[in-house]
Amino acid sequence: MVSLTNKAVQAKSNSKSVRFHREYWRKVALGSLLPVLLIIVWEVAGRNGLLNPLLLPTPSIIINEFIYLWQHGHLLSHLQISVWRALAGFTIGGGLGLLFGVLVGFSYKTQKLLDPTFQMLRMLPHLAVAPLFILWFGFDETSKLLLIAKGSFFPLYVNTFLGIRSLDAKLFEVAKVLQFKKWDLLTKLIIPSALPHIFLGIRLSLGIAWVGLVVAEMMGSTEGIGFLINDARSMSIVATVFAGIIIFAILGKLSDALVLAIERKSLRWHNNFTGR
Structure with missing residues (x-):
């Protein structure tokens, strides 16, 4: 039986x-x-x-250029550097965005103190602050990581703040009746309930990290996929430019798919509309 x-x-x-x-x-x-x-x-x-093949080469030509770059070792070295920069910048900016999103979302006084400044800085475009970062920190890794971190900070900050402020006030009343301490309130109620918004912020921050990486590497770098694209543009090698663009698109899609897979496993309890 x-x-x-x-x-x-x-x-x-x-x-x-x-x-x-x-x-x-x-x-x-x-x-x-x-x-x-x-x-x-x-x-x-x-x-x-x-x-016009000089302006828009066919996909077969772009694939051949991709194979050439890979076989001659140019692509792998640039790719490793770009991935490290993007992940490091995202970790710095996204981590701070999550931290301040929780602080500002949890405290009304902290919101009044910090949020107006953050919202003003959020409007500064990458191309406007990139020259300043280069002047302040030079052409080394610091300026590039800070530029990527700057872009990664705000999507996660805004979505974390929004996720916390979207919680039902009745849940806090229940937590008060159960005599939750602040740490229990944060870890057992606020963060789990705000996870859908937080994961959305992570996905958006990763996308902005790749955009910031392109700006950083094209404005002042001798390594990376962005440098490879800029160098090919200066020599009018359009196939290499397309190969670099496609690499960024693939990396962005893979990172987004990874976060989405983690989100689905983490939010199995969350029932939402999936479309018809």
Whole structure:
């Protein structure tokens, strides 16, 4: 009897796994449809002379350039440096954004003190502050990391603040009745309830980190994918420029997919509308 029950449970689990994988690959195929069609149209138009190869090379030429850069070792070294810069800058800026988002969201007085300044700094564009960072900190890693951190700070700060302030006031009343201490209130109520907004902030901060990386490496760097793009632009090697752009797009998509996967596992308890 126990054996039959175990087999039934295992069969049910296998059925769920099969449905999950089918649904996953269906989504992948559907999401890849438009990019694949665009690439095909692009390749056909280029091969038939409808596009200027000096300005818009075909996907096959870009792939060959990518293979050339990889085989000659240029791509891997630049890629490692860019990934390290992006992750380090995001860790600094995103970590501070999360910290101050919790502080400002939790305290009305802290909001009055800090939020107006943060909102003013949030409006400063990367291209406006990049020359100042270079003048203050030079062309070394400090200026690049600070520029990336500056962009990564605000999305996570704003979304963490919004997540905390969106909580139902009745939950705080219940926590007060249960005599929650401030630490328990923060770890058992505020942070878990604000997690959907926090994960959104992480995804946005990662995207801005890659944008900040491009700006930092194109304005003052001798290494990295951004430098590779800028160097190719100066020599009119458009295929290398496209290869660098595609690399940034792939890195951004992979990092976003990783955070999204962690979010789904962390928020299994959270029921939300997924579309029809």
